[in-house]
Amino acid sequence: MDLELVTIGTELLLGFTVDTNSAFLGQALAGAGVRITRRTSVPDEPAAVAAAVSEALARSRLVITTGGLGPTKDDLSKTVVAELFGLPLEFHQEIWDAIVARFARMGRKLSDRNRCQAEVPRGATVLPNPRGTAPGLWISGAPGEVIMLPGVPGEMRGLVSNEVVPRLAARSGGTVVRSHVLRTTGIAESMLAERLEPVEDSLAPLTLAYLPSLEGVDLRLTVWNAEPDRADALLAEAAARLQQPIAEHVYGTGQQDLAEVVLARFRERQWTLAVAESCTGGMLGTRITAIPGSSGVFRGGLIAYHDELKRDLGVPARILEQHGAVSEETVREMALAARRKYGATTALAISGIAGPDGGSSEKPVGTVWIAHADAAGSEAHRAVFPGSRQEIRIRATQAALWRLWRRARAATL
Amino acid sequence: MDLELVTIGTELLLGFTVDTNSAFLGQALAGAGVRITRRTSVPDEPAAVAAAVSEALARSRLVITTGGLGPTKDDLSKTVVAELFGLPLEFHQEIWDAIVARFARMGRKLSDRNRCQAEVPRGATVLPNPRGTAPGLWISGAPGEVIMLPGVPGEMRGLVSNEVVPRLAARSGGTVVRSHVLRTTGIAESMLAERLEPVEDSLAPLTLAYLPSLEGVDLRLTVWNAEPDRADALLAEAAARLQQPIAEHVYGTGQQDLAEVVLARFRERQWTLAVAESCTGGMLGTRITAIPGSSGVFRGGLIAYHDELKRDLGVPARILEQHGAVSEETVREMALAARRKYGATTALAISGIAGPDGGSSEKPVGTVWIAHADAAGSEAHRAVFPGSRQEIRIRATQAALWRLWRRARAATL
Numbered sequence: 001m002d003l004e005l006v007t008i009g010t011e012l013l014l015g016f017t018v019d020t021n022s023a024f025l026g027q028a029l030a031g032a033g034v035r036i037t038r039r040t041s042v043p044d045e046p047a048a049v050a051a052a053v054s055e056a057l058a059r060s061r062l063v064i065t066t067g068g069l070g071p072t073k074d075d076l077s078k079t080v081v082a083e084l085f086g087l088p089l090e091f092h093q094e095i096w097d098a099i100v101a102r103f104a105r106m107g108r109k110l111s112d113r114n115r116c117q118a119e120v121p122r123g124a125t126v127l128p129n130p131r132g133t134a135p136g137l138w139i140s141g142a143p144g145e146v147i148m149l150p151g152v153p154g155e156m157r158g159l160v161s162n163e164v165v166p167r168l169a170a171r172s173g174g175t176v177v178r179s180h181v182l183r184t185t186g187i188a189e190s191m192l193a194e195r196l197e198p199v200e201d202s203l204a205p206l207t208l209a210y211l212p213s214l215e216g217v218d219l220r221l222t223v224w225n226a227e228p229d230r231a232d233a234l235l236a237e238a239a240a241r242l243q244q245p246i247a248e249h250v251y252g253t254g255q256q257d258l259a260e261v262v263l264a265r266f267r268e269r270q271w272t273l274a275v276a277e278s279c280t281g282g283m284l285g286t287r288i289t290a291i292p293g294s295s296g297v298f299r300g301g302l303i304a305y306h307d308e309l310k311r312d313l314g315v316p317a318r319i320l321e322q323h324g325a326v327s328e329e330t331v332r333e334m335a336l337a338a339r340r341k342y343g344a345t346t347a348l349a350i351s352g353i354a355g356p357d358g359g360s361s362e363k364p365v366g367t368v369w370i371a372h373a374d375a376a377g378s379e380a381h382r383a384v385f386p387g388s389r390q391e392i393r394i395r396a397t398q399a400a401l402w403r404l405w406r407r408a409r410a411a412t413l
Numbered sequence: 414m415d416l417e418l419v420t421i422g423t424e425l426l427l428g429f430t431v432d433t434n435s436a437f438l439g440q441a442l443a444g445a446g447v448r449i450t451r452r453t454s455v456p457d458e459p460a461a462v463a464a465a466v467s468e469a470l471a472r473s474r475l476v477i478t479t480g481g482l483g484p485t486k487d488d489l490s491k492t493v494v495a496e497l498f499g500l501p502l503e504f505h506q507e508i509w510d511a512i513v514a515r516f517a518r519m520g521r522k523l524s525d526r527n528r529c530q531a532e533v534p535r536g537a538t539v540l541p542n543p544r545g546t547a548p549g550l551w552i553s554g555a556p557g558e559v560i561m562l563p564g565v566p567g568e569m570r571g572l573v574s575n576e577v578v579p580r581l582a583a584r585s586g587g588t589v590v591r592s593h594v595l596r597t598t599g600i601a602e603s604m605l606a607e608r609l610e611p612v613e614d615s616l617a618p619l620t621l622a623y624l625p626s627l628e629g630v631d632l633r634l635t636v637w638n639a640e641p642d643r644a645d646a647l648l649a650e651a652a653a654r655l656q657q658p659i660a661e662h663v664y665g666t667g668q669q670d671l672a673e674v675v676l677a678r679f680r681e682r683q684w685t686l687a688v689a690e691s692c693t694g695g696m697l698g699t700r701i702t703a704i705p706g707s708s709g710v711f712r713g714g715l716i717a718y719h720d721e722l723k724r725d726l727g728v729p730a731r732i733l734e735q736h737g738a739v740s741e742e743t744v745r746e747m748a749l750a751a752r753r754k755y756g757a758t759t760a761l762a763i764s765g766i767a768g769p770d771g772g773s774s775e776k777p778v779g780t781v782w783i784a785h786a787d788a789a790g791s792e793a794h795r796a797v798f799p800g801s802r803q804e805i806r807i808r809a810t811q812a813a814l815w816r817l818w819r820r821a822r823a824a825t826l
Contacts, residue, residue, distance in 0.1 A: 013449045014590075015439025016622070016633070019432050022454070026428020036426045038461065039454040041435070048451065177427075209429070220429070275695075275716065281702025282688075282695025285716040289694025290803055292769055300722040303688065303698040305713035309755060342722060356705055390703055 001172045002037045003029070004056035008067035008077050009151055010043040021066050021156055028157075032165045033172035033225065044068060049080045053146060057084075061144035064164070067151030069134035071113045077148060078137065082121035085141040089119040095126065099133045127163040131155045136163060175225045180235040182242060183256060184249040185216030186402045192217055195245045206238050214387070214394045215258070216249075251405055258401045259287045259294075265408035266297045266346070271374075273404075274342035275301035276313060276334040278325060278351040279368065283397045299342045304334065313337045326351050326363055328371075328380045335373035335380075346374040346407070350400050354389045368396040372403055379403075414585045415450045416442070417469035421480035421490050422564055423456040434479050434569055441570075445578045446585035446638065457481060462493045466559060470497075474557035477577070480564030482547035484526040490561060491550065495534035498554040502532040508539065512546045540576040544568045549576060588638045593648040595655060596669060597662040598629030599815045605630055608658045619651050627800070627807045628671070629662075664818055671814045672700045672707075678821035679710045679759070684787075686817075687755035688714035689726060689747040691738060691764040692781065696810045712755050717747065726750045739764050739776055741784075741793045748786035748793075759787040759820070763813050767802045781809040785816055792816075 005025060011017040019041070026036055037060060042048040049068065056063045068077030082089055096118035103110045117134045120126055127136030127147075132155040137148040147164055149156045184192060189212050193200075196219075200208055203221070211218040221238050223231040243250050252261050266273060275284050282303045288294050304310045307325055311317055314337030315330055323329040334349035352368030359365035364384060371380040381403060385395040418438060424430040432454070439449055450473060455461040462481065469476045481490030495502055509531035516523040530547045533539055540549030540560075545568040550561040560577055562569045597605060602625050606613075609632075613621055616634070624631040634651050636644040656663050665674050679686060688697050695716045701707050717723045720738055724730055727750030728743055736742040747762035765781030772778035777797060784793040794816060798808040 011622075012435070013439050013452060014443055015436040015441075016624075018436045022425070023428040023431045026426050028428075030427055037456070038465070039426060039452075041452040043450070052451070209424075211429075277695070277698075279702075280699070281707075281711075281713075282690070282698025282716065285690075285695025285718070286693070286699050286806075289692075289716075289718060289767075290806075292802055294694075295718060298694075298718055300694075300716040300718035302715060303695060303702075303713040305698070305702060305708060305711055306755075309713040312755075342719075342725075354702075389705055393699075393703075 001034045001062070001168065002060055003034060003062040003064060004060045005036050005039040006049075006052045006056055006063060006065045007039065007041045007151070008044060008049055008052075008065060009041070010045075012041045012067075013043055021151065021153055024153070024157055025064065025066075025160060028160050028165055029168070030177040032169040033175045033177065034168050035177075044076065046076055046080050049077055050084060053081055054084055054143065057144040057146070062147075063144065064147045064149065066149045066156055069117070069137075069148060069150045071111070071117055071133070075116075078116075078119070078121070081139060081146050081148060084143060085121060085139055085146075087121040087123065087139070087141065090122050091115070092118050092120050092126070095120070095135060102133060127159055129155050129159055131158050138167075174227055176228050176231055177222065177224050178226070178228070178231040178235065179220050179222045180239050181211075181254050182219040182221075182239060182250050183216060183252045183254075183258075184219060184246060185251060185258060185398055187217070187246065187249045189217050192219070192246060192249075196242060199241050199245065202241075203238055206234060208242070214391055215398045248406065248409075251402070257287075257291070258398060258405060260291045262401050262404050262408065263288065263291050263294055263297050265405065269408060269411065271297070271346050271408070272299055272344040273297050274299045274338045274344035274347045276304050276310075276338040276347065276349040277301065278304050278310070278334075278349075279354040280350050280352075280393050280397050280400075281305055283393055284348065284350060284400055287397055287401065299344050301338055301342060301347070310334060314341060324363075326353055326367055326369060328369055328382065331369035331371040332373070332378045332380050335371040335378055339373045346372060346404070348372045348400055348404055350396055352392070352396055354392045354396075356389060366392050368392070368399070370396070370400045370403055372400075372407055374407070379407075414447045414475075414581065415473055416447060416475040416477060417473045418449050418452040419462075419465045419469055419476060419478045420452065420454045420564070421457060421462055421478060422454070423458075425454045425480075426456055434564065434566055437566070437570055438477065438479075438573060441573050441578055442581065443590040445582040446588045446590060447581050448590075457489065459489055459493050462490055463497060466494055467497055467556065470557040470559070475560075476557065477560045477562065479562045479569055482530070482550075482561060482563045484524070484530055484546070488529075491529075491532070491534070494552060494559050494561060497556060498534060498552055498559075500534040500536065500552070500554065503535050504528070505531050505533050505539070508533070508548060515546060540572055542568050542572055544571050551580075587640055589641050589644055590635065590637050591639070591641070591644040591648065592633050592635045593652050594624075594667050595632040595634075595652060595663050596629060596665045596667075596671075597632065597659060598664060598671060598811055600630070600659065600662045602630050605632075605659060605662075609655065612654050612658065615654075616651055619647060621655075627804055628811045661819065661822075664815070670700075670704065671811060671818060673704045675814050675817050675821065676701065676704050676707055676710050678818065682821060682824065684710070684759050684821070685712055685757040686710055687712045687751045687757035687760045689717050689723075689751040689760065689762040690714065691717050691723070691747075692767040693763050693765075693806050693810050693813075694718060696806055697761065697763060697813055700810055700814065712757050714751055714755060714760070723747060727754060737776075739766055739780055739782055741782055741795065744782035744784040745786070745791050745793050748784040748791055752786045759785060759817070761785045761813055761817055763809055765805070765809055767805045767809075769802060779805050781805070781812070783809070783813045783816055785813075785820055787820070792820075 125138040136159040209220040315333040339347035355365035538551040549572040728746040752760035768778035
């Protein structure tokens with residue numbers, strides 16, 4: 001089943017808003033076996049909205065619109081679409097009552113402008129929107145069908161998941177487009193492609209996409225238009241074959257975060273963690289404590305930004321003097337000291353040059369030393385990361401977590 | 414001057430890629446006085462691309478396309494557009510030489526598929542793309558003009574800034590659409606609107622938009638179609654009037670980060686900073702050290718996640734027992750201890766309940782205590798932030814930086 005999407009809003013064309021709604025809709029509809037064949041964005045102008053919606057209806061008979069359902073004078077989508085279908089707008093008392101109650105709950109003043117949000121084209125299905133004032137509308141008639149959704153992302157998402165997808169899925173004949181993502185890190189895209197070449201040729205009819213980011217390369221397998229059970233079986237089989245030549249790099253699936261996976265492995269082993277961070281300035285701690293329940297594993301640690309704080313932690317002054325703050329020796333001492341001082345089974349330390357200044361020919365910007373220490377001793381690794389200051393820090397944080405993951409994976413219980 | 418945008422790529426419609434290119438183009442073109450009147454996204458299918466481009470040309474005579482210029486078989490935009498204009502494709506040796514040299518530099522293998530990237534519709538202007546292999550193309554003919562750009566964001570941006578905007582600006586008669594953003598924090602959108610009501614009515618013909626985020630509310634003033642000098646004067650005058658009733662909340666302009674502003678004020682005063690973070694787990698340190706040159710001000714600090722680390726820092730055990738980790742007394746002691754221990758003029762401490770668990774009726778999820786300490790003593794504030802774990806942490810970090818900003822602003826030099 002195909003449909004077209006019309007997104008309405010001057011701010012989309014001026015570039016003040018990044019259109020994340022379209023990406024959400026694309027994924028949510030694909031999951032229901034529905035393909036978006038075209039997306040059109042127009043400003044909040046009646047003629048532009050009318051032209052875009054009627055052209056889309058002429059091509060596909062089924063159209064989703066987002067935006068233009070608010071209370072201000074810019075919000076005219078509903079009037080325009082009602083006219084296209086030749087339907088009068090009718091005031092719905094129960095929608096108005098819900099709007100009044102909502103405003104009262106939030107202690108906000110209601111204006112007369114809000115009344116238009118309770119108007120519905122005659123015969124349209126009202127899609128309840130508990131997250132906002134404007135309900136969604138499903139309008140059918142001679143030109144086809146238009147599903148009108150608000151542009152506010154939270155409201156639109158709720159309506160799509162709860163009202164639109166179930167209704168469309170029921171029509172789509174039971175086939176789905178489904179993806180499975182393997183998350184990799186610590187290996188370059190080109191190297192991945194080389195290792196996967198033998199497998200890749202045998203994946204058809206599934207497709208494989210490489211999605212590089214600062215945290216690694218995601219591998220997205222996709223099955224197109226299969227029944228759900230068949231799709232899942234194909235994906236599981238392909239994922240298993242794909243994983244084999246790169247197992248030490250595949251840390252998770254879907255949107256799993258490496259910090260979450262590391263914490264789970266530490267919890268299994270009853271290990272605890274402390275950190276000592278220089279160039280990342282707390283980013284490692286932030287990543288780890290973003291995971292609910294991290295307090296069972298994570299004790300905390302030092303943001304040892306200034307060298308005095310590294311000495312205070314326990315790095316001998318002569319090591320800092322002889323080898324510098326960004327060196328194997330210093331980062332090892334940071335990890336060993338953090339482990340001792342903060343009473344953790346394992347400690348992780350990072351020290352590097354995030355730039356833009358401070359590099360040299362020997363230690364260029366991007367040079368990062370990472371060390372971890374536990375009962376078995378300490379281990380240090382050096383890397384030179386490309387990119388901006390922030391990119392180098394993100395890559396360094398991910399690389400440090402990957403070292404912990406490898407360590408926890410290798411350890412015998 | 415008006416134009417239409419056609420973005421080409423199956424991934425855009427499937428929702429696997431968020432379309433950030435459109436937002437960049439909207440802003441960059443508005444700055445050159447060019448308005449995008451419609452954006453159409455189509456999949457990598459010849460018929461869909463041909464239909465979208467020819468319809469756009471019929472409406473506006475000037476069209477920008479992005480995507481479909483790569484070396485794979487999906488990339489067919491150029492062939493389709495050349496056919497619309499009735500132009501043959503010609504092989505350009507100098508483009509091919511540049512592609513060969515680029516691959517050699519990167520140590521990558523060149524495939525025969527890349528040869529098509531050196532083909533150009535007869536008579537088209539080649540727009541050099543030093544960031545990638547496919548150049549941009551500016552094609553003119555009977556149907557109008559099509560500017561073809563690669564879809565890779567970095568390459569597209571470079572071509573727009575260096576090649577497209579200068580050429581279009583020269584045509585646009587010298588008027589621009591220009592915005593000025595005031596960044597506020599520590600005040601709700603509704604409260605801002607109330608304070609600004611008297612000013613707001615007198616801003617026309619400028620428009621004012623409220624842009625709320627987790628870090629505060631940005632106020633965007635926009636002048637539409639004025640000459641550059643006149644636009645700047647109007648914006649400066651309006652910004653000054655807008656700022657007056659809310660001065661203690663306006664910390665910057667444009668995309669300035671609050672951490673950057675705080676560091677600048679600290680540098681002026683020759684103050685130094687240390688932190689002690691519990692629920693934010695290093696986010697405060699991360700924000701501060703994201704700013705190049707932060708090492709002149711920032712010494713570091715403790716991620717005091719586990720209560721043992723708070724005791725180790727110097728918070729008396731009886732205070733933790735009597736008042737708990739999330740309390741005025743504990744957070745004050747954290748700030749005072751961090752100041753002493755890490756030798757900074759000023760210390761900032763955060764302790765709170767980021768959730769999803771750990772809340773109580775007395776201290777619900779979102780409760781955060783923030784304290785700062787300096788030679789004049791210490792000050793503590795409590796807030797209850799809404800949102801997810803991550804949102805609460807981001808709001809708490811921003812609120813803590815705002816306290817520092819107010820402190821540095823109020824202090825007599």
